[in-house]
Amino acid sequence: RNHRDPMHNYAEEHFQKTHSRKSDGSYVVRLPFKPEIKPNFVQSKEIARRRWINLERRLRKDTKFRNLYHLFMQEYLDLDHMEHATSLGLYYIPHFGILRDSPT
Known part of the structure; x- marks a missing residue:
């Protein structure tokens, strides 16, 4: 195509x-x-860390979002879509959570 x-x-x-x-x-x-x-790739860890700090603030304020976020992340770990970083020389992908009321 x-x-x-x-x-x-x-x-x-x-x-x-x-x-x-x-x-x-x-x-x-x-x-x-x-x-x-x-x-x-050099600064990816710091960028990801700052993004995580902002996300943590939102997770502390919104219990529903926090619970859904943790379930989603656990599912990703269980499916081997991601793994815990255990060594240096990695690229850290900054992420953020999105909560939608609709299923799509």
Whole structure:
């Protein structure tokens, strides 16, 4: 299928070149980066730490959000979609939580 959006084409090509399949059937794909932007991995831990501090504030204020967030993160761990970082030389992906009232 030919898409006109160059970023969609880039993402599709990136997936085709970098994906592999684990023995459990799940996919592993390298993170895509825009070709014109060189990622800075050195400061990723500090950026992720600041984002986490902001998220912690929100989790303390909203019990429902906190409970759903913890359930979601535990599910990700259980499904091996993520793992605890145990060594140096890693890239930390900053994240934030989104709570929607609708199921989609």
